[in-house]
Amino acid sequence: xxxxxxxxxxxxxxSTQDFLKEREGLNCVVCAKKQTLGRGRYGRSWxxxxxxxxxxxxxxxxxxxxxxxxxxxxxxxxxxxxxxxFLTSIKWVNDVxxxxxxxxxxxxxxxxxxxxxxxxxxVNQKAFPQNLSATxxxxxxxxxxxxxxxxxxxxxxxxxxxNILKEKGFKAFRDDIKRRLLFLDQEVIIHTKPPTLGILKDxxxxxxxxxxxxxxxxxxxxxDITLRGIIG
Ligand code: BTN
Numbered sequence: 102x103x104x105x106x107x108x109x110x111x112x113x114x115x116s117t118q119d120f121l122k123e124r125e126g127l128n129c130v131v132c133a134k135k136q137t138l139g140r141g142r143y144g145r146s147w148x149x150x151x152x153x154x155x156x157x158x159x160x161x162x163x164x165x166x167x168x169x170x171x172x173x174x175x176x177x178x179x180x181x182x183x184x185x186x187f188l189t190s191i192k193w194v195n196d197v198x199x200x201x202x203x204x205x206x207x208x209x210x211x212x213x214x215x216x217x218x219x220x221x222x223x224v225n226q227k228a229f230p231q232n233l234s235a236t237x238x239x240x241x242x243x244x245x246x247x248x249x250x251x252x253x254x255x256x257x258x259x260x261x262x263x264n265i266l267k268e269k270g271f272k273a274f275r276d277d278i279k280r281r282l283l284f285l286d287q288e289v290i291i292h293t294k295p296p297t298l299g300i301l302k303d304x305x306x307x308x309x310x311x312x313x314x315x316x317x318x319x320x321x322x323x324x325d326i327t328l329r330g331i332i333g
Contacts, residue, residue, distance in 0.1 A: 104263065105130050105158065105256045116140055117157040118208060118219040125215075132156040132252060139221060141206050142195065143325075148233060152225040154248045160216045164263065165270035167216070169308035171195035173266055173274055174207045174218060177258035179281055184254060187241060190283040193310055193326055198283055202236035220255070224248050271308050279304050288329040291321050298329060 107129035114120050115138040117131045132155065139149030149155055164170070171194050178197045179189040182204070190198045197205035208219040223229075223237035225245050238246050265273050279285070284301050291297040291312065297319060299312030310321040 103256075103260055104160075105260060108132065110134075113137065116219075117155050118210065118217055121157045121159055121217050122210070122212065128159065130156055130158045130252075130256065134248075140208065140219075141221075142208055147206060147208075147221050148229060148235065149221065150226060152223075152227070152237070152239075154220075154222040154224050154251055156252065157217055157219040160218060160263070161214060162267065164266050165268075166266065166307065169266070169271040169274070170209045170216065170218065171207045172278055172308050173262050173271070174209070174220065174259060175205070176274055176278055176281070177255060177262050178205045178207070178220065178222065180258050181251065181255045182238070185238065185242075185246070187238070189281060191278060191281045192283045193304070194308070194323070199238075199241050200236060202234050202241075204236055204238065204241070222251065222255075224251055272306055275304060275306065278308075284326065284328055289326050290329050291324040291326055293321070293324040297321060297324070301326075 109129045109131045111133040113135045114133045116136050117133050118140060121127060121131050135151045136149035136155050139147035139155060141147040175191045175195055175197050179191060182189050187199045192198055195207040196203050205222045210217045223235060225239045226237040229235040282304060287301060289301050297312060297314060299314035301310060302313050303311040305311055305320060312319045312321055
């Protein structure tokens with residue numbers, strides 16, 4: 102039986118993530134047309150106007166390499182978008198990009214015995230605030246999409262990927278993710294304290310980044326990644 106046999110579609114909610122967090126026994130995929138308090142990583146807000154797809158679901162099962170869930174879910178989003186003809190990249194660890202702009206963000210939050218997975222996909226939005234480097238499937242293609250079809254296609258990919266992750270672990274996805282990794286072989290900054298500078302060389306078996314720094318190879322476990330600006 103599919104993990105996703107129950108679907109709850111809300112007109113508007115503060116955040117699908119919080120809605121699920123507050124309802125421990127609810128084993129449904131919670132979707133919303135609009136969120137008033139959509140959240141991203143590091144407490145950032147997630148722009149959640151109508152036109153996007155906002156969903157969360159809870160996982161209560163043992164998975165191998167659980168820390169790689171954001172990456173594996175990002176890969177599911179990539180493959181769904183590729184089926185629609187888009188070229189995608191993954192900005193480690195949880196963002197999906199098309200044409201150099203963010204089209205999707207993934208948020209995984211661990212509660213006691215549950216992981217809550219939240220996904221925001223920009224589907225039919227016609228514009229974004231100027232300070233966001235965001236795009237939508239509509240802006241990238243000039244076509245409108247059915248959010249229901251996008252959702253069903255995505256859940257299908259996620260279902261398959263979770264089964265593989267459970268059985269084989271992250272090694273089964275490593276090559277597919279490396280191939281889509283944004284900034285591979287480029288000079289990047291990881292915004293840790295202090296920041297780490299280096300060339301992005303690889304992704305490890307645990308899903309960490311491998312950077313070639315002035316002091317040799319370094320594994321990066323967390324932090325935001327950006328391209329190092331060219332200084333004249
Ligand atoms: C990020 O880019 O930092 C992650 C963004 C995650 C947004 C999704 S939208 C559905 C779910 N509900 C939320 O409030 N956040 C996630």
